[in-house]
Amino acid sequence: MRVVGRVLRMGDHVDTDVIIPGRYLRTADPASLATHVFEPLGLDPADLAGRIIVAGRNFGCGSSREQAPLALKSAGVGCIVAESFARIFFRNAINVGLPAVECVRAGSADDGDELLVDLRAGRIENRTRGWVSAFEPYPDFVMEILEAGGLINRYRRGRDG
16 A cells, blocks of 8 residues: 655644644534644645645644544545654554554655655655655554555454455
8 A cells, every 4th residue: 555645744742632623523524524624723624635744753642532533534634654643643543544654754854745655565755855764564454454444444344254
């Protein structure tokens, strides 16, 4: 599985309240959540489609809300690459089928750079700057969840044979 997209650069400690403010958590509709992604930052959610978020340390800190990665995925974010993730956010991202990759070198990517993230090979290629960096590839069971589009879809696929 490969993800290609332009970088949206973010800093350290991006909080789930910044990703999707708590006042919008009353809905379970992913499309509705997507319209409020990064609202406190003044970003247009329509600009997130096909983007790869590159962030610093502790991405997804704060409240352990599954809606944060779901809102990002629903807005069209293809992948998040960060130096580190809040553990609950990381697992929630995998559960909803949004790749979350830890890679320190990706921090040298600039806003607008084009990245190719090869999840099976554990490789990030910055096509704009010409560098390649490795990360620990996902185990097979995590790849199955991502390729199915999330944990529930993976479960249904296995149950339906």
